[in-house]
Amino acid sequence: MQETKKQTVYLDNSSTTAALKSVRRAMCQAMRDNYANPSSLHRLGMEAERMIEAGRRAAAGLLEAEPEEIYFTSGATEANNIIIRGAAQAYAQRGSHIITSQIEHPSVRLTCRDLQDRGFSVSYLPADERGRVRVDRLREALREDTILCSIMTVNNEVGSIQPLSEIGRELDKKPGPRPLFHTDAVQGVGKVDLPLKEAGIDAMSLSAHKFHGPKGIGVMYLRRGLSVPPLQTGGGQERGLRSGTENTEAIAGMTEAIEWLMQNEEDNRDYLRHLRRRLAELIQQAVPQAVINGAPPGRKHQDVQAPHILNVSVEGIRGEVMVHALEQRGVFASTGAACSTNKRIHSTTLASMPLPQGRIDSAVRLSMSPMNTVDEMKTAAQALKSAAQQLMKG
């Protein structure tokens, strides 16, 4: 399997991660032995049900929540849709104002946009130069009829940690009922503390494939006592909120990934911070003109910057071209922006940050996982250097 000539350095872990060996094993085993429908009355069905309930307890343990607050979905996109659309519908009589940010994932941003077309009014909060949502703008945006606030935990393009606790406190101050507070924690889980209780978060979305679990399975947390109407009707699985036969094997796989995450959480974070620091240093030595978007490494930025994403710009080289050039050198990264010359669709996060255009156009996202090595950071920095030399004019 291993290519001797060109090593593969996978630095696109914010897009998706490789499934752990234990995850693959658990899934194969579930497909082989535990294939029954969890709703079936017989013993095999009960065993399958037991398996998914074990997964529910694991997810609850990870979030320090109750199992009854955990719902399985196909991933975070579905969870975001259920919560945002559901809350809009459930609280429509109370008000029609929603707050979110300009740097959300499309599954939040475009869901809000859709609600806007259906008569809701939406405020999109901007981010500062480090990629953090501006709380002062939240204060201005909050209205009496605000029913929902959805702000991500960690931004997927620059890795900025969002000020959820401060946002939660602002929501507390609003007169009348507190808006439902949702956070898309896809990029945060395992990488940063999730301030579920401290920020007063009501709902949260997770996706297993971002932490070495399988694709097609995710978790929706909904605080006890809250309920939203379901998007789809059917067999009433997941307490009626998400009908459809449970994806048992994916749940079995995710359970393994959660256990791995909980056992290694501190080590993983330390190691990721170490990798990010090394990578940033190596890049700055190799390519002095490279600029980091988001916060640089360092203890003082630890609370505002996730450890697994390093977003860099080498101005003058379009991010997309740099991604291809890195690929030629065996390094796999992302732009985070679908940027086409014809349609100039920029990275929404970077575009909403007060940054020069040249920096936005040239941004490349390198995202690490605990599976990466320091040697790979060296390879990546060298690849960036040689690509920059090849592509720089004059």
Place this chain on the structure above:
Amino acid sequence: MPKDHQPNRCGVILIRYGEIALKGQNRGYFERQLVENLGDVLDGDFGADIRRRQGRIFVELEEGADTDEALQRLRRVFGVVSVSPASRVPLDDDDIARAAVDIARRARRLHQRTSPRTPFTFKIDARRANKGFHLTSPEINRWLGAEVLRSIDDIEVDVHDPTLRLQVEIRDNYAYLTGEVLDGPGGLPAGSSGTALGLLSGGIDSPVACWHMMKRGLRMEAVHFYTPPFTGPRSHQKVRDLAQKLARWGNGFTLHMYHFTEIQQAIDNYCPERLRLTVMRRMMLRAAESLADRRSILALVTGESLGQVASQTLHNLQATTAVLRRPVLRPLVGMDKQQIVETAKAIGTYDTSTLPYDDCCTLFVPKHPKTQPSLKEVDKAEEQLPVEQLLSKKEVDTERFDSRGRPLE
């Protein structure tokens, strides 16, 4: 037993071809090419047996063969004017009448489902190729018309605009009856006019241009100019997908991926910005010509349409073509964008062409390219460019696709 009596065959497809019948003494050659191309698309499936007889081609399929699939493949072959699924019966009055009534009954049932409010009309259109048959064509029309009228209710004759035109061909050993005519693309059989080399960009126009020339009987190869890392593997795949789609029209397709990055960068370094696009087109055509030289190809094909973009003015066409010794065929030169888009949709390349992956043309376009450069200006613009040296380092990967669009080793 007559020669073409093969008891295990039942489905027959009748193929009509028009233009090539006009081609005088070349006719036999064109017909053989058409039969070969038809055989190519059937690809050994359906147990098909293809025969040419008296200005028609008959494709017999083995029992249980998927006639619809065979029809769909055959009606894409250039040179085919129309195809019809046919019933073949022995030259026996009862058999012929029964087959005619069956076809009329099926057509009427379909008509009732699709447009129940309009009356169902028919006409018999007999053609007696076998002059030994005991009835003449008008007699057959009257006879079968009466049979159908007697056997089916609520049906009328309309000789001018019938719902069903039931065609009957009386041939040496069998009668062929058909009620359905599906259009083919027309044109000339691919390969009957030689081979040309198209410049395939990945946009909407160039695949359509290749298609039009295939329709004129050309076997097409294409060159794509690939500029990694400025373009990625997805734009490479996009061009490959287009080649596959074209292969299914042209009885195979050859795609040359020409690594153009070094030339592109040299143009960026040595040529004034406003003329870069013209020089780039020139270099592409030169590179294409050198490929054509090696492969004894006599013409190049581009998707240029006059005035569509800045590089497609008369000045630019002159400046880019002046360096060539071959004709550049531009089948789209007088077409509107709308026409081109419609063709692209009809031939199935549009959805691929509009995928958002850049090719080098979109990436390197200067903001304000010169629309009316003189030949002299362009010659001067490339003075610094080591043209021969750049063209000598040809790095080309060639891929071939068969007539079903599958990659060949």
